[in-house]
Structure formats: structure tokens, C-alpha cells
Amino acid sequence: MEAMKIHEFQAKKLLSEYDVPVPQGRVAATPAEARQVAEDLGRAVVVKAQVHAGGRGKGGGIKTADTPEEAERVAGEIIGMRLVTPQTGAEGKLVSRVLVEEQTQVERELYLSVLIDGAAGRPTMIASAAGGMEIEEVAANQPEAIHRISIDPAAGFQPHAGRELAFAIGLGGDLLRPAVALMTALYRCFSEKDCSLVEINPLVVSASGRLIALDAKVNFDDNAMFRREDIAAMRDPEEEDPLEVEAQELGINNYVKLDGNIGCVVNGAGLAMATMDGIKLAGGDPANFLDIGTVNDVSRVVNAFRILTADPSVKAVLINIFGGMARVDIIAQGVVDAHKELDVKVPVVVRLAGTNVEEGERILQESGLPVIRAVGLGEATQKAAEAAAGVVG
Numbered sequence: 063m064e065a066m067k068i069h070e071f072q073a074k075k076l077l078s079e080y081d082v083p084v085p086q087g088r089v090a091a092t093p094a095e096a097r098q099v100a101e102d103l104g105r106a107v108v109v110k111a112q113v114h115a116g117g118r119g120k121g122g123g124i125k126t127a128d129t130p131e132e133a134e135r136v137a138g139e140i141i142g143m144r145l146v147t148p149q150t151g152a153e154g155k156l157v158s159r160v161l162v163e164e165q166t167q168v169e170r171e172l173y174l175s176v177l178i179d180g181a182a183g184r185p186t187m188i189a190s191a192a193g194g195m196e197i198e199e200v201a202a203n204q205p206e207a208i209h210r211i212s213i214d215p216a217a218g219f220q221p222h223a224g225r226e227l228a229f230a231i232g233l234g235g236d237l238l239r240p241a242v243a244l245m246t247a248l249y250r251c252f253s254e255k256d257c258s259l260v261e262i263n264p265l266v267v268s269a270s271g272r273l274i275a276l277d278a279k280v281n282f283d284d285n286a287m288f289r290r291e292d293i294a295a296m297r298d299p300e301e302e303d304p305l306e307v308e309a310q311e312l313g314i315n316n317y318v319k320l321d322g323n324i325g326c327v328v329n330g331a332g333l334a335m336a337t338m339d340g341i342k343l344a345g346g347d348p349a350n351f352l353d354i355g356t357v358n359d360v361s362r363v364v365n366a367f368r369i370l371t372a373d374p375s376v377k378a379v380l381i382n383i384f385g386g387m388a389r390v391d392i393i394a395q396g397v398v399d400a401h402k403e404l405d406v407k408v409p410v411v412v413r414l415a416g417t418n419v420e421e422g423e424r425i426l427q428e429s430g431l432p433v434i435r436a437v438g439l440g441e442a443t444q445k446a447a448e449a450a451a452g453v454v455g
Contacts, residue, residue, distance in 0.1 A: 065258045065281035068296045069112045071161045073278035076255070080247040082262075083274045087163020096137030099162040100130040106165040109136050113155040114301040116279075117147035123157065126165060133162060155301065166276060167269035172231055173197055174245065175261035176213075176252040185213045185252060187223070187245060191231040193264035219249035233273075240273050255293060256286035284315065305369055309352075312365040316355065322347030323377040324450045325370035325408075327363070329354050329388050337382045340439050346447030349376045356387045363396020364403055371404055378409045378449035382442055385416030394422035398429045409434060409449040413442035 068076075074084040086103060089112065090096040100107045111123030118124050123145045127133035137160050146154035171194035179186040192200045192207045201208050209230040211223045224242035228234065233241040244265075252260045259281040266276045287294045299307045309317035316331065324346050328334040331353045338348040350373070354366055370376050383393045394414065400406060413436040414422050426433060434449060436442035 066284055066287060066294070066297055067114045067279075067281050067301070068293075069114070069159075069161075069298065069301075070110065070278055071112060071159075072296050073280040074161075074275065076280060077248075077251060077260075077262075077275055077278055080251045082244055082247050082251075083272060084278070085163040085166055085274060085276065087161055089159050090137060090162050091141070091159050093134045093138040093141065096141075096160055096162045097130045097134035100127060100133035103162075103164050107133050107162050108165050109133055109140060110161045110163070111140050111143075111145050111157040112159040112161055113145055113150070113157055114298075115145070115147050115149040115155055117149055118145065121145045121147040121150075121154075123147070137162070158300065166266060166274055168264075168266045168276070169269055170232075170267040171264035171276075172233075172266065173200075173261075173263045174248065174265045175259065175263070176249055176257070177259045177261075179210075179212065182212050185215065185249070187211045187213060187219070187227060187249065189227040189231050189245075193266070197263065213249065215253070218253070219246055221246070233267075236271065237267065237273065244273055251280075255280075256283045256290055257281060258283045305350075305373055308372070309365075309369045312368065313362065314352065314354070314365060314369060316351070316353035317369060318351040319373070320348055320350050321375075322349045323375050324446050325349045325373065325376040325379040326352050326382070327354055327366045327370070327379065328352065328382045329357065329384065329393075333382065333384055336439065337380065337443065340443035341380070341446060344440075344443045344447035346443065346450055349373060358387075358389050358392045360392055360396045360399055363393055364400045367397075367400035367404055367406065371406055371408070376408060377452075378411065378446050379406075380442060380446040381410065381412045381414075382439065383414050383416070385414070385418065388416070389418045390414045390416050390422035391418040391425060394425040397433065398425060398431060401429075401431055411436055411442055411446045411449055413437065413439065 071089040078084050088099045090099055106128045108126050111118050125136040127136050140160050143157050144154040145157050173190040173193035175188045189209045190207050213219055224245040228238050228241040261279040262275040264276050266274050303319045305319050324341055328337050334353045341348045411434045434445050436445050
């Protein structure tokens, strides 16, 4: 996975530790708890489904309540529902918790985020006066409404950059100083917590003239979690694909579940992407991204098979290995051991090249396994597509 995600209530708690203003509220796992939160707040509330997906309001996952009794009722409607949004897919996500927080009287909705700009190789702060809507649509239809500041990591976020962005989205006058302070805090959080994205959408100007993060999304760099035990503890496996969770538990960190039917085991992210492209060109559809890495461990290969064979959508497996530091004979032995340990019922296409390829070829040959051999990438992807379609050759 590329990033670890957390829930909105967790993101808001984190941002509040950096003095970013957020609405008062608490998370609730039952309708009765939602009522108690509303009673404690003593005012009208909004009840928000806590799932890792946007578009919750359109799917019925965000509702307002003027009284504690109403908060209990709407929480009962949301908790336990399978929320379907454009980001969840048709299967939706089961809602097990809601965030109950005070309603905010909104005068203006803005957008603010910090993310990594791959092209620039730097963090970038993005701001827009068009908040509360899909920022991708704004960028496509109103590119002039998107304002960006590239940040030098050595210098950090500078006040003049904050003032430039604040003026660009209409936060002058009395709002200028709090806007720059908020932007500075947002970048501090991004930098200090190894984030890959910190997003506030919408950032609102309230009727009382305050800037408030009405919604918040924070993602973290997976590769930094070894030194972020506090952040890693926020992970909610229930919100992730079960196979991706299992893959991580088995030490396969570069696995992403997709919608196709050809399982892929490849070494190297670039070759994995090229393999997936080749499958599509051959008329097939990859079931996953799986970069097994520079592996010289038979068990890692077996575990990769364990994940793929647990996916009922997989109708064929393609092993595409170009061994440099990785030894091809180890991969071949892993393929053999996987067939011994697991119930591999789907056809397996194998393309091997590189270090110890002759020994790898010998291992497969002497195993007697009915694997489908291929020499080049094009041949391998074509045979995989045919195997998945039931044309085994």
C-alpha cells in the first residue's frame, strides 16, 4: 500500500494537537453514545460516518440533529449501514462508528492541503477558495482557482508563502494572521508526522469569523511507520482490503488488490507496472500489483502464492522475474514449494530471466509441474491472458 489512512476523528485529534481549530465532538460506537455526546455538547450536532472514503454526505453517511434524541435516531440509521460512495465501489463500507460534533454556521468554504509533488520532488501546499467540492473537478474546470506553493524542506514553510496563499484565497484583514498560523501548523504536522497528505476540505470561515477545519484527511508514508508506533496504532484493518492486510502480516508490503483476474508476482515496481500494462495489452486484466522485491527467500514466494490463491477472482497466475540481485533458482523453488503446500488450482505462467536462470529452469523442469513457460514479457502476458480466459497452452 502507498499510504496508511486514518479516520476523520483521528485526523482532527492530530491536527488539534498542532493548534488547528476543529469542531468540538467525540466518536461514538452506539446510538446511545451518540446521544450522550450531543447532551454533553449541549447544542445542535452533525453525525458523520467514520469510513475511509469521501462523498459520505451523498451516500447518507452525514446527518444533522438538533436534539440529543435526534442524534441518537440518526446515529442508529448510520451505524451498521453499508455506506456506498463513489470512492467505496458498489460493495460499500460497513459503518461501525460515527463522529458526533457541534454544528458550525458557515459563511465560506475553502480548501487547503499539503502533499508531495512528485514532479517537483518537494512538499507542496495547495489552497483554493472553492472548497467543499471535489478538488479534482475544480482543477479541471477552474484551474485559476487552484494556488500552489512549493516548499523547500530545508527552509520549511515560510510566513511570506502563507501570506501569499491567504491573499490568493481571500483571507485578508483579520483572517490573515490566523490563516498563516494555520498553514504553518499544517505543514509542521505534515513534516513531523511523516505524512503523505494532510487535507482540510472544507476549511471554513464561520459566522463568528473563525477559521475551522470542518473536515480533515491525513495519510502517512507506509515506509515511515517503523518509527511511528503512535501513528501505526491508529490503523484500522477493518477499513482495508483483507488480502492486503494478510499480505502485510506475511511480510509482503507491496501488494495492492485490483479488480482483474490475473494474479501477478513480479520483482521490482517498474517491471510490475510494465507487466500489468502488458497484461492489459494482451486483453487481460491484472488482479493485483505485487512487487516481491529483491527476494532470496523461498517462503516469501510461497506466501505470495498464498495471497493470490486466496483471491477467488484469480483465474491465472503470472510469475515474471528478472533476477539481478534476486536469484531465479530461489524463485523457482518457491513456485515448486507453493504447489506442494497450497491447493493451486489455477494455471501458472512462469517467465524467468537473470541470475541462476539455468538452475531455476532445471528445478521447474524436474518438478514435473504443469506450469506454462514463457521467454519474453510479451509472450508471458499473452499466455497469462489466454490462461485466464480458459485457453491453456
